[in-house]
Every structure is written in C-alpha cells, then in structure tokens.
Amino acid sequence: MKSFKAYYFFVKPYWKLILITIFIGMFKFGIPLTLPFIIKYVVDDLLLGTLPIEVKIEKLIYVMLGAFALFVVVRAPIEYFRQYFAQLTTSKILYDLRNHLYGHIQKLSLNYYQNRKTGEIISRMINDADQTKSIVETGLMNVWLDLFTLSIAIGFMFFMDVKLTLVSIAVFPFYAIAVKKLYKKLRAFSKSRSQALADMQGYLVERVNGISVIKSFTLEEVEKRSFDNKNRKFLQKALDLTKWNALTNSVINTLTTAE
C-alpha cells in the first residue's frame, strides 16, 4: 500500500499523457483485430456470394485498398505516437524521480554519507531509478491495456457461448496464484542484483578516485583481481535474477496460451 502511494505521487501529474498513451494503444491493438472481419467479408460475401463477377472484383479492390490504408498508412503514425508518448511519460516521471531523490539525499545527515560509499549512493540514483522506467511502462500502461483487450475478448466470448467461456477462463485463478508467487521472489532477486551493482560501483568510485595511489604502488594486478571479484558477484546475482525471470516468463506464457 505504501509503495502504491509513492507510485501514485509520481504518476499523478502525468495522468493525461497516460490516458492518451493507453487510448492510442487501444487503436494500435484494434487494427490487427479487424483482419478476421476483413477475411470473413472476403470469403463469405465475395467468394461465396451470388454477386456477378465484375461487382465482386470491384468490391475486392476496395477492400484491399482499405486494408492497405489501414495496415500501412494508418498504422505507422499510430505506432510512432504510441511509442513516443509511452517513452515521453516514463522519461518525465524518471526526471521527476531523480530531482526528488536528489532533494531527498541532500536532507540526509552526514552520518548517512559516512556509512556509505559515494558510488553506492550514485548507483541508487542512476541505475535503480532507471529500473523504475520499465515498471512504470509495464505496470501502468500495458496492464491497463491488457485488461481492456481481455475484457472485450471475454465479453465477445460470453456473447457467443457462456459455457465454453467459463471453461476457457477456468485457468485464471492459477494464473493469479502463479503471478503472485513468482513476482514475490523476482523482487527479492532484483533487490540483491541492485545491491551487487551498487557494491561494484562503490568499489569503482573509490578506485578511480585513488588511481594515483594504485599507480604509485603498482597495485594494478591486485586491483584487477579484486574488481573481478565484485564483477563476478554481480554476474552471479544477475544470473539468479535471469533464471527466475525466464521461469516466470515461461510459466506465464504457458498459462496464457493454455487459456
């Protein structure tokens, strides 16, 4: 609940941009959905219809021109604006977040700074803030969009056959449980990866600042091994996260396909 509040604080100023993005997204996803209707019209009314052949060909040309306009001429600007608005919103939120963070760390006591390496603090402000970008994008825009398309699809399905629809959405509860369990651990892995990155960056800032000492004492080889150690730890944490990520994706994809 607390994290939702923090999230809401940053997202709120951009609700108009977000609505525009979701709206354009609906258009984008709507375009491929017209394909079955076009094919249905061509097969049922034109191929199997009773119209004279010349009329059929004329109508077919119109349909093809329309489909070309929709898929080639209309789609490109829609895709452009969809991506542009999504990135514009997330970049602006990230900008606000960094400014807010910088204001915040300046208020912290000197004690905070004494107990942490410079590179660690920087890593939090640069890398961890960067990661929220993808959270905003998936968590905000795609979830709403998916819910929208899903409810339309389920509405259509109920309209066509109630029993079959109930059978086909029987897998939903499993999906919800799987998502909850998998994401909880994903967060833990992601946290320890961030920590390893912060450690590595903290190490680097100290070493770059003290390069004259390293060079004076020709400690380059020792430093190399010691950096390799930090680097390897980060690799390990990144691979742990990767493994769990791959598992999460494959489970969720399988469940949505089984649906």
Place this chain on the structure above:
Amino acid sequence: MKSFKAYYFFVKPYWKLILITIFIGMFKFGIPLTLPFIIKYVVDDLLLGTLPIEVKIEKLIYVMLGAFALFVVVRAPIEYFRQYFAQLTTSKILYDLRNHLYGHIQKLSLNYYQNRKTGEIISRMINDADQTKSIVETGLMNVWLDLFTLSIAIGFMFFMDVKLTLVSIAVFPFYAIAVKKLYKKLRAFSKSRSQALADMQGYLVERVNGISVIKSFTLEEVEKRSFDNKNRKFLQKALDLTKWNALTNSVINTLTTAE
C-alpha cells in the same frame, strides 16, 4: 570494420553458447509454424474427408492431444532455455567486457584521470557497458534467427510461385536503405544521451563527495537547481533518442508489414 573486430573479440569465447541459443530459438519459432499444418489437416482430412464419423473424432482427439503437448508441455521448457541461454551469454560477455575495461583504464595515464570526472568514467564502465548487452542480444542472436526464418519462408514462397515471390520481396531494397539511414542517426543520438548521462553522474559523484561543503554553506537549493539543469539535459537527450527510435521502429514495422 574496427568495431566488428572488437565485437568479435568478446563474442568469440562464447560461440558454442550462442549456437545453442540460436538453435533453441529456431525450435521456439518453429512451434507456431506448425499451426497452419495442424489446421490444414483438421479441415482438409478430417472435416472434409470421407472417413466415418467415429474414426474422424478419434483422429481429432489425437491431433488435439498432440497440439496441446506441443503448445503447452514442450513450449514452456523451450522458452525457458531460450531466454536463459540468451541472458547467460550476454551477461558473461558483459562480465568480460567490464573486466577488460577495468584493466584498460588502469593502464591510462594520470593525465586522463585529471581531465575527467570520476563519475564520468564510472558511467562509461557501468551504463555504457550495460547498453552493449542489448546490442549483443539483438545484433547477434535475433539477426541470425530472423535471417534463418526469412530464408526458409522465402524458400517456401519460391517453391510455390516464383513471380509472386519476386513481387513480394521488391520492398527489400527500401528496407535496407531505410535501416542504414535511420540507424546511423540513431547511433549519434544514443551517443549524446550517453554523454548527458555521464555528465549527470560526474556531477553527482562530485556533489556526494562534497556533501559536507554543501551542507556547511547551506547550498542545498542552489545545488538542486543546478542538478535539475543536468537532469533536464539528460531528459532532452533521452527524448531525442526516443523520438528517433519510435520513428525507426514504425518505419521498419511498416515496411516489414508491407512486405
């Protein structure tokens, strides 16, 4: 040519892993390709066939079980291993790259360090190295995979109708020209975004190191405005890149659809 050589140097030790990943990727992309064949069999041989109805239903059940096994049981582990191996390879290459970079910067003269901010050097080692991850993944694995699927598809098309295939690949040269022009500018935008990020990080390291001075002189508000300046510059560069990226994607998607 020079950049290809550097690329090859880091990629070479993992050619076996890369081959495995591409091979699993072929399987992954092959699975959905079986769907038209399954539907063809069901429609032509079962629905429209002359077999007695009981035999048809029995065969249909086998087909459905087979499709279920393929799409639900076989697909999940394949997806898991595909993602896992791709990330394993790119993470290991990134690990090598960081170790190599650290070895390299230690060899640079003290003059190099005097002319650059610590945060700038760190940003190159952390953020810019991180960006190569996606280059390796798309540039290496997906390009080969796309070429593979494309050549199979074109082979099939030539087998079916030579003239129609020639018409349908007539858009290829435009595609090649568009990709070349667009990517050139994309690289320039990406470079200036990296520079802005390095500037911001350089600023941050200096300020975090000198926090006691900022606090002593109560410069917090001044610092906030001055950080906002760096942050805004980065936002601007990120948006420039984003705009061009959205343009590139929409143009390329339109051309591949028109194909």
